[in-house]
Amino acid sequence: MRPESGLDVGVGGEWMFAPNFSLFIEWDHIVPKDTTVVFANLAGGTTAEVRRDLDKLLVGINWRFGGGKSPVYARY
Numbered sequence: 001m002r003p004e005s006g007l008d009v010g011v012g013g014e015w016m017f018a019p020n021f022s023l024f025i026e027w028d029h030i031v032p033k034d035t036t037v038v039f040a041n042l043a044g045g046t047t048a049e050v051r052r053d054l055d056k057l058l059v060g061i062n063w064r065f066g067g068g069k070s071p072v073y074a075r076y
Contacts, residue, residue, distance in 0.1 A: 006032035030054040
């Protein structure tokens with residue numbers, strides 16, 4: 001397979017509901033580059049144009065290390 005280019009647009013948000021927990025949601029609309037596929041074994045080489053649009057929805061919970069405490073810095 002070869003890498004394909006295309007378009008990816010989306011929107012998302014995050015809400016912190018506790019000192020170390022947050023909820024997030026993200027929606028992406030992905031439009032890869034159109035591809036032509038050749039079926040060599042069918043009737044002397046049949047071609048087909050492949051067009052795809054994909055939608056992706058992510059929902060999740062994040063946990064932040066350390067809670068509401070001040071950050072820890074490494075000292076050398």
